[in-house]
Amino acid sequence: MNTPIRSTLLVLALVAVAATSAWAAPAAANSGPVVRLFPTNVLEDIRATTQVAEAMENSLQDIIRRMDMQQQLYTESLCEGADGDQGCERIARQIGATYLQMLEVMSDRLPQMEASVASTRDSLERRLREELGLRTTPTSLQDSLVGQSPAIAAESQPALRGRSGVRLSDRFKQYQELVTTGRNGQSQSLAVVASDIYLDMADASLLIAATRQEIARTALMEQLNQSFGVITPEMAKVVGGVKQILFGEVVGDGPIAAPPNAIGESDYVSPLAM
């Protein structure tokens, strides 16, 4: 994937990942055997990360909308391939300037985001190690997974790991549902939620570091492009990719397993059963 595209997508994916945590966290506060996965400090870390992510998302969304309109104008004006047209060159420079602005916002916000994500990752890591790693046997771990979610309808499945491309606001709604179902005692296992957030945060930390390294180089390249008024294919793809993530043009994968139905009370229980 091209560098600017990758940078943008990674950061936006990070925004989504971090933001989703906000809804997973309250769900985690609903008691149960693994409630200690989400003590106050973890919830605070997640909340802080969410606020940073939301601020970044809001800043980026406006810029991306503007860039989208500029791109549309460029296309409708039949500027592609129209070398030497002054009007087209002006639009191209405007797009480039907006693109630079986007990189600037990312550059400003990323250090705070990096610190926040790292803090969340570290606190979750400690809880996972202590609660699931050291205070749980494989047998009790399996029992907790089975006991937490006897039946989850497909509609209530939160979009967890690897489900980018869904409109961010929809992701928030899905996590709100997670909170609601959690209160009703039908939540996905908190161990799964904690694992999911932790793995995403760990990935996000790596991605942020990589993204920060790329931004400076990408910005320099675009500054050079500004001198010539060029809209690169990379920029066009970035706009497309950003739209995909923020406005959800692609639906993610389905739930990891087909929705199980509740097992009737009359089902046979063998004396041999675990």
Next chain:
Amino acid sequence: MNALRTLLLLVAAHVLVGCAAESIDACRGQLGGNLDAAMVDAESRLANGCGYEFDRYFGELLSIAEANPDRRNAQHFSEFLLRQTASGTISRRTAEGLYNRYFNIKFVSLQGDYNTCSQTCPVRARVLSTMQTELKDKELGLLRVSNDPASFYRADHLYKEAELVLEATCRACEAGNGR
């Protein structure tokens, strides 16, 4: 007199060998009929010296049940295994292992009395591979024999959840070890 004794010995030996061969033949034959009849047949053979063929009989019974899927089949197998435990053909542990492997949502492969960091994480890939194999057996037992797709999908879901949780937990364990 000696000749008579030798003759008697030869006759006795012939009878013994013949009985043994007959017994082996009785053990070797395939189980037939419906599940109930096949279980009765298997139990009869197991009670008459064919215990070494238990695994094959169990497999054949599963095949017969697969051809006639029914929710009650899990119960039939449970009762069959309990009877074999009572008669001493197999141990209680073996019976539990077989039943849970084929007819329970939970995985026999994910068991242990020590903490997850020390017991499962060092062999996580192997545990997951074994669970994957067990999931296929559950597909046979829960889905094709018992006609219980809901339970099978729950087992499938549990496998994927366990995979995710183990990945996170073991990564956290490793991070702790590195410090």
